[in-house]
Amino acid sequence: xxxxxxRDLLSGVNKYSxxxxxxxxxxxxxxxxLVYIVAAENIWKYEHDEFECNAKQPGCENVCFDxxxxxxxxxxxxxxxxxVSTPSLLVVFHVAYRENREKHHNQKLYKSPGxxxxxxxxxxxxxxxxxxxxxxxxxxxFYKLYNGFEVPPLVKCDVRPCPNTxxxxxxxxxxxxxxxxxLVATSCLCIVLNLSELSYLxxx
Amino acid sequence: xxxxxxQTVVGGVNKYSxxxxxxxLxxxxxxxxxxxxxxxxxxxxxxxxDFVCNTLQPGCRNVCYDxxxxxxxxxxxxxxxxxVSTPAxxxAMHVAYRRHERKRRFRNGEKIDIxxxxxEKIHIRGPLWWTYSSSIFxxxxxxxxxxxxxxxxxxxxQMPRLMKCDAWPCPNTxxxxxxxxxExxxxxIFMLAVSGICMMLNLxxxxxxxxxxxxxxxxxxx
Numbered sequence: 001x002x003x004x005x006x007r008d009l010l011s012g013v014n015k016y017s018x019x020x021x022x023x024x025x026x027x028x029x030x031x032x033x034l035v036y037i038v039a040a041e042n043i044w045k046y047e048h049d050e051f052e053c054n055a056k057q058p059g060c061e062n063v064c065f066d067x068x069x070x071x072x073x074x075x076x077x078x079x080x081x082x083x084v085s086t087p088s089l090l091v092v093f094h095v096a097y098r099e100n101r102e103k104h105h106n107q108k109l110y111k112s113p114g115x116x117x118x119x120x121x122x123x124x125x126x127x128x129x130x131x132x133x134x135x136x137x138x139x140x141x142f143y144k145l146y147n148g149f150e151v152p153p154l155v156k157c158d159v160r161p162c163p164n165t166x167x168x169x170x171x172x173x174x175x176x177x178x179x180x181x182x183l184v185a186t187s188c189l190c191i192v193l194n195l196s197e198l199s200y201l202x203x204x
Numbered sequence: 205x206x207x208x209x210x211q212t213v214v215g216g217v218n219k220y221s222x223x224x225x226x227x228x229l230x231x232x233x234x235x236x237x238x239x240x241x242x243x244x245x246x247x248x249x250x251x252x253x254d255f256v257c258n259t260l261q262p263g264c265r266n267v268c269y270d271x272x273x274x275x276x277x278x279x280x281x282x283x284x285x286x287x288v289s290t291p292a293x294x295x296a297m298h299v300a301y302r303r304h305e306r307k308r309r310f311r312n313g314e315k316i317d318i319x320x321x322x323x324e325k326i327h328i329r330g331p332l333w334w335t336y337s338s339s340i341f342x343x344x345x346x347x348x349x350x351x352x353x354x355x356x357x358x359x360x361x362q363m364p365r366l367m368k369c370d371a372w373p374c375p376n377t378x379x380x381x382x383x384x385x386x387e388x389x390x391x392x393i394f395m396l397a398v399s400g401i402c403m404m405l406n407l408x409x410x411x412x413x414x415x416x417x418x419x420x421x422x423x424x425x426x
Binding site: 007019022023026029030031034035037038039042043046050052053054055153154167168169170171172173174175178179 | 206207209210213252253261262263265266267269270273274275276278279282283286289290293297301373
């Protein structure tokens with residue numbers, strides 16, 4: 001059980017999407033999921049081991065790391081990917097429900113179970129709204145937790161048991177900041193795609 | 205979920221490529237993606253752990269490493285490969301759109317042979333020619349941009365053994381030693397050479413497409 005599940009989910013969703021929806025799936029696959037797995041994960045791999053404080057006091061590093069990173073960037077990123085992809089499941093369930101109904105009544109009830117009209121259009125619009133909402137929520141969360149999308153090289157920590165104020169150094173801050181900004185850019189791109197799809201469907 | 209998925213996605217475009225395009229795809233996956241995964245990642249695997257500075261000052265190593273490697277080679281290559289592969293998707297989308305349009309016309313009553321529709325050989329003509337050429341153009345641009353970024357960030361393509369660091373909190377100037385500099389230089393030059401080959405292949409493909417379209421025009425007018 002790993003990211004392969006998400007990949008299969010997104011491939012399944014692709015069949016019932018509009019053209020913009022397919023572009024959204026491609027962006028999520030290539031610029032978010034693939035970048036996360038082949039590049040970003042390795043940057044944050046040893047973040048705790050490489051976090052160094054200028055004090056010999058046992059426990060100081062642990063406490064400071066915990067204070068500045070209540071939840072690691074990389075975990076938030078993974079959660080964002082999962083949460084943002086799942087509203088598409090609503091569309092998959094609705095199509096499956098339609099197909100089941102047709103089988104149950106043994107007659108053709110719909111022009112095509114996968115065509116986006118009627119109830120399925122409503123479900124599709126709801127899934128788009130949820131996707132956009134979740135993206136915005138996670139961007140706000142990143143912003144609030146980490147004081148903007150910055151990763152400073154040095155943080156000053158004065159949590160017990162550290163003696164007075166201690167300098168703590170984060171590893172690879174520039175690389176982390178570059179990938180954080182890349183994450184924000186792709187999130188915004190996905191929000192724009194979702195909003196265009198929403199307006200396209202509403203005004204069609 | 206990893207490079208295999210990219211291979212499946214981009215490999216699907218292979219059907220609509222020219223012969224040079226097929227060679228390019230093979231070079232991309234064998235000499236770049238595979239080398240990255242089986243060799244380069246191991247060479248850069250221990251890069252920060254084995255980056256050693258001649259000081260006991262806590263934090264100095266982190267700061268110096270960050271100063272000299274704002275973004276690691278391995279990550280830059282991964283991004284380069286992703287960006288260079290994606291223009292091929294434009295072609296896939298265009299072909300899918302054309303198929304969709306023909307199916308729609310078939311459903312609206314126009315007489316189109318369904319067999320022909322499914323086994324249609326896609327010729328690179330008309331709007332598809334423009335899409336295909338734009339995708340090659342973007343590939344060339346991305347390759348060039350990344351090669352320049354490498355050159356700019358690392359002052360050339362050589363990995364020095366020793367770097368002198370005077371970023372705070374390091375006391376005065378401190379010697380820092382990079383792990384496996386020669387191996388890293390070799391891989392950097394190898395990846396650069398293969399990037400260059402891919403760029404040449406793309407340029408050749410672009411020239412071939414332009415010549416093909418120029419040769420078709422006079423034949424049409426005569």
